[in-house]
Amino acid sequence: MNVVLLTGRSGSGKSAIARLLGERLGARLLVEREIFKLLARTQGFSRGRAWVAVTDFGKVLRQSRALTIDLIASSRGYAIVMLDGAYDRALPAAIERNVAGAHPIIVAVTAPFHLRLQRVAERLATVDHELARREIEFLDGLKERAGMFELEQHATLVIKNSLTLELACRPLLELVQSP
Numbered sequence: 001m002n003v004v005l006l007t008g009r010s011g012s013g014k015s016a017i018a019r020l021l022g023e024r025l026g027a028r029l030l031v032e033r034e035i036f037k038l039l040a041r042t043q044g045f046s047r048g049r050a051w052v053a054v055t056d057f058g059k060v061l062r063q064s065r066a067l068t069i070d071l072i073a074s075s076r077g078y079a080i081v082m083l084d085g086a087y088d089r090a091l092p093a094a095i096e097r098n099v100a101g102a103h104p105i106i107v108a109v110t111a112p113f114h115l116r117l118q119r120v121a122e123r124l125a126t127v128d129h130e131l132a133r134r135e136i137e138f139l140d141g142l143k144e145r146a147g148m149f150e151l152e153q154h155a156t157l158v159i160k161n162s163l164t165l166e167l168a169c170r171p172l173l174e175l176v177q178s179p
Contacts, residue, residue, distance in 0.1 A: 089147025
């Protein structure tokens with residue numbers, strides 16, 4: 001099973017790529033943001049950032065990694081699993097160690113800052129670009145602490161997501177469909 005780990009900064013287009021390709025390829029789609037929210041709720045927090053503020057960051061990463069691996073391992077009927085939002089530098093090795101037959105493929109998604117800012121503002125349903133900029137700084141700071149830069153450096157593929165979604169997805173589609 002190929003496990004596509006989409007990594008990149010906030011607003012780069014990981015979710016749009018994951019949804020489009022997940023549907024097109026019949027892949028199981030896992031969303032790290034939702035995994036994180038679920039873990040926060042099980043700890044009694046309504047928001048993930050409140051959980052992170054009072055919890056050892058290493059513990060947050062270990063719990064997120066363990067649940068992500070469990071979800072990947074439970075995806076045996078799929079040829080492809082896509083993780084929308086991979087930031088943990090230890091995740092690829094943990095997948096290889098703990099999920100028999102799983103092959104992690106790291107894909108970094110990039111986009112110019114002005115597009116990222118626009119996308120995050122839309123996600124927040126605001127026209128306040130200063131608010132969107134602060135959100136990007138906060139989320140990207142967490143991603144950096146988790147190891148996003150190391151994952152980007154080991155990416156099999158880098159998608160420059162400033163084109164149409166179809167064009168941006170083409171290289172990843174070709175990669176996962178090749179023998």
